[in-house]
Amino acid sequence: MSPAPMSLPPRPPRSRALPVLGLALLALVGASFWSLSLRWSDFLGPQALGQMGHFLASFFPPETGAAFLRKTGWATLETLAMSLLGTGLAALFGLLLAVPASLADGVSAALVHGAARAVLNLLRAVPELVWAALLLVSAGLGPLPGTLALALHTTGVLGRLLAETLENVPPEPAQVLRSRGAGVVQVFLFATLPQVSAQWLAYSLYRWENNIRAAAVLGVVGAGGLGQMLSFHLSLFQMREACTVLLAMIGLVALGGALAAGRRRRT
Secondary structure, rough: OOOOOOOOOOOOOOOOOHHHHHHHHHHHHHHHHHHHHHOOOHOOOOHHHHHHHHHHOOOOOOOOHHHHHHHHHHHHHHHHHHHHHHHHHHHHHHHHHHHHHHOOOHHHHHHHHHHHHHHHHHHHHOOOOHHHHHHHHHHHHHHHHHHHHHHHHHHHHHHHHHHHHOOOOOOOHHHHHOOOOOOOHHHHHHHHHHHHHHHHHHHHHHHHHHHHHHHHHHHHOOHHHHHHHHHHHHHOOOOOHHHHHHHHHHHHHHHHHHHHHHHHOOO
């Protein structure tokens, strides 16, 4: 007797909501083009293209004077220091807030959990530019308000990510240490933290890569670094100097991305 043919498992039913959702998104995109009154003919017209070409040509050749390159180099180091210090402070305070934000057992723990989550939501809900504008009033111009703005916003982002990571940690290693009489701090340091340290480092490196770009932009509001140089020279229509600053920003972002990607591959 020939063996009975194997029956294939039934196909999962296709959701009818997906085509409807896709059509709704296409309709929203079409409505956006119609409601915004985008004048593509003016933007892509010969006169507009000629003006843009003339504007871009004014950036070249970049300024390469020795004095200006030294000034740009110091601003580049200042931007890099802002991103490093801001990310380092955020990694520390984000971890400190992530621990209570991941607790939800008991009434008191739930209150602490809610308060920590509220603080993290507030910190990351306010963009870096808004934090910098607020801190400029008290700290004045310079890299300090930019560094603090990066630290505050990134604390909210890293704290939320780390809190969710802590909530998903396997509890078995912690239970073993508790059964042997270990305290809360010992359990966290020797059971929980080793399980999340690699993810914590990966999140911090990713945010540092983002903060390099953010630090360069924060200078536009007077927070120091390359952004402040760019805003100054653009306001004076010194396009060659602005081009040099832009090239320094692009190089710094590329370097930070390469270093962070290389470090993530080794973790």
